[in-house]
Amino acid sequence: MIGRVSGAPVILTPSWFLAAAVLTILFVPTVNSFAPGLGVGTYLVSFVFVLLLFVSVFLHEVAHAVVAKSRGHQVTELAVTLWGGHTAYSGTSRRPLDGILVSVVGPLTNLALAAVCWLAFQAQPTMTIPALLLYAAAFSNAFVGVFNLLPGLPLDGGQILESAVWAATGSRTTGTIVAGWVGRLVAVGVVAWALGWPLLSGYDVSMFTVVWAALIGAFLWSGAGAAIRNGRTREAVAGLSVAALAYPAVAVPVASTVSDAVAAAQRAGAAHVVLVEADGHPVAYADPAAVSAVPPAQAPLTPVGAVAVGLPPTAWVDVHLRGQAMLDAVAAVTRDAQVLVVTDGGRVVGLLDVSHVVAALKGARAR
Structure with a gap:
């Protein structure tokens, strides 16, 4: 220089x-x-x-x-x-x-x-x-x-x-x-x-x-x-967008049990659960593999937080982002988390796996 x-x-x-x-x-x-x-x-x-x-x-x-x-x-x-x-x-x-x-x-x-x-x-x-x-x-x-x-x-x-x-x-x-x-x-x-x-x-x-x-x-x-x-x-x-790449998710109170979380996900038709505090702020997401490993008899007694992965405060992205704006938003927080909460006007609507974004980006470049 x-x-x-x-x-x-x-x-x-x-x-x-x-x-x-x-x-x-x-x-x-x-x-x-x-x-x-x-x-x-x-x-x-x-x-x-x-x-x-x-x-x-x-x-x-x-x-x-x-x-x-x-x-x-x-x-x-x-x-x-x-x-x-x-x-x-x-x-x-x-x-x-x-x-x-x-x-x-x-x-x-x-x-x-x-x-x-x-x-x-x-x-x-x-x-x-x-x-x-x-x-x-x-x-x-x-x-x-x-x-x-x-x-x-x-x-x-x-x-x-x-x-x-x-x-x-x-x-x-x-x-x-x-x-x-x-x-x-x-x-x-x-x-x-x-x-x-x-x-x-x-x-x-x-x-x-x-x-x-x-x-x-x-x-x-x-x-x-x-x-x-x-x-x-x-x-x-x-052509890439958060809405297309995200997995549907439902928000449940952080004090919920595993059975509460599973029931909420089934009602919403979602496969993923995000734990939120009383003010609606997401703090963790339930690990699907860990949730499925909980015996049915123990699910009503097991806090969902026991099978959850914590999220940093910045690990969220707006559902309406697409294209380069989406990539910039994801890149800004990937050092803190590999899974991001997807929100729509502050309401939790999904989870976005960064590896899924990377794979989609590689596919776009290959085309």
């Missing part, structure tokens, strides 16, 4: 150092052709260009973070990586407009930097090394800004397309899948352009171009495919 922006840590990943070394070496021939007598200084100038590029990527992510926070989201991380960077923030499914605004501001920041660097370059009276760096910074920022606006996930332009389709159709999943498939087309198009343009222009295709085109294409294809899978998973998760 190298600092904080909008309350979130800024992380410089180890892969960035690899990218910095590669980019420094790649820019060396450009510096040599302009100033052949620099010697070791050639690498220093080349590295300064990489640092300027790092600043551009950093400001791109800062723009994402600032707008995300201004829209009411919690920014959790800014990272600079091998492939540029990313900004993570919560509440991405809140509003389509948020996705558009947060996504577009990053590329616009790069285009603004490109304009500033170009104007500064134009103001240079001669072509010096600072002028060369300004020219390179203008070109690289313009490229990053335009490239990120391509309308396919995982690029910023894909996020904009996803949000636009979401706003038009009312379905975020539709937006994600459309933007993911367009992202795959963009991946193929980038590779085709990188390899085809030199041939159409009468030049040979270098191995360097082939390798970089393959890497970029693979990165875009992989990100688009992951987006499509995530969209389908989100749709499947949206």
Whole structure:
């Protein structure tokens, strides 16, 4: 971590150092052709260009973070990586407009930097090394800004397309899948352009171009495919609900006997019993296996609390929750209990086994 922006840590990943070394070496021939007598200084100038590029990527992510926070989201991380960077923030499914605004501001920041660097370059009276760096910074920022606006996930332009389709159709999943498939087309198009343009222009295709085109294409294809899978998973998760996954249960006073509890469950048509205090607050649930092990002759004499499992005060969930809201509510209390009381307006209506939720979630993701 190298600092904080909008309350979130800024992380410089180890892969960035690899990218910095590669980019420094790649820019060396450009510096040599302009100033052949620099010697070791050639690498220093080349590295300064990489640092300027790092600043551009950093400001791109800062723009994402600032707008995300201004829209009411919690920014959790800014990272600079091998492939540029990313900004993570919560509440991405809140509003389509948020996705558009947060996504577009990053590329616009790069285009603004490109304009500033170009104007500064134009103001240079001669072509010096600072002028060369300004020219390179203008070109690289313009490229990053335009490239990120391509309308396919995982690029910023894909996020904009996803949000636009979401706003038009009312379905975020539709937006994600459309933007993911367009992202795959963009991946193929980038590779085709990188390899085809030199041939159409009468030049040979270098191995360097082939390798970089393959890497970029693979990165875009992989990100688009992951987006499509995530969209389908989100749709499947949206179909999960507490009401569908919970077991029906009936509440009985904590002072009840086993026979009282069994009779109450039979009348309610429920297989599970929750023990509640006088104010209706659930404190435990009866273990079905332990209840069935009590001899019939002893059931009227055995307190149901003797065969019950205690519950922490937070071990409850609302019956109306579904989708991601349900998963968030369950995740918030799973460290305290593996079985949750299901309530409807404060009234006990069921029990929810966390393992049942996990199995349903795995099934949704598998589909």
